[in-house]
Amino acid sequence: MKRRIIVQFSTMIVLLAIIITVLIAYNLRESGINTSINTAKSISEVVKNGLTSHMINGNMNQRDTFINSISNMSNVKKLWFVRSNAVNEQFGVGKDNEKIKDPIDKKVLRTGKMEYRLYENFANNETTMRVTIPYLANSEGTINCLQCHNVKYGETLGAVSIELDINELKKVGIESIYIIIIITMISILTIILITSNILPLFETL
Secondary structure: OHHHHHHHHHHHHHHHHHHHHHHHHHHHHHHHHHHHHHHHHHHHHHHHHHHHHHHHOOOHHHHHHHHHHHHOOOOEEEEEEEEOHHHHHHHOOOOHHHOOOOHHHHHHHHHOOOEEEEEEEOOOOEEEEEEEEEEEOOOOOOOOHHHOOOOOOOOEEEEEEEEEEOHHHHHHHHHHHHHHHHHHHHHHHHHHHHHHHHHHHHHOO
């Protein structure tokens, strides 16, 4: 009787610990993805504002230097900007590095909505987050895109694509999971030992 109660109680505790660990691991993964997306959004805002300033000041011929400087930021593996058909029709076809590179670029230009992909290469232990963010025409604030572009409000002018190296972020998440597992196992063993010592006391009552 005593052994059966201990086994049942221990099984419940182990299952509960596994569920909690899985949920925490999932939350850590989602948190890492959201952190990467927010980082990409911040970088894209820098790119958008920089390109807008270059255009206003008539320095668009120097935009490659600006893009390359942003590409050298920590954890940024690749960064490029693609132009929409509306911009190409008005100002001419952009440079080779400003043309659509893949279906993700094409989809973001068509829908005007952000897209992201997580790439994990287990062969060389590399994890990369790809985020593509649309550049939408805006007439609010200090800069009115509609003054220079022959587009409608909210129309997609282009998209910023960023590939981030998130190995360090992933490493921190894995280390956190290991710590949680160790603490959980110690807690389980402690509960089992306490239970096995308490049950005999109840049997004598």
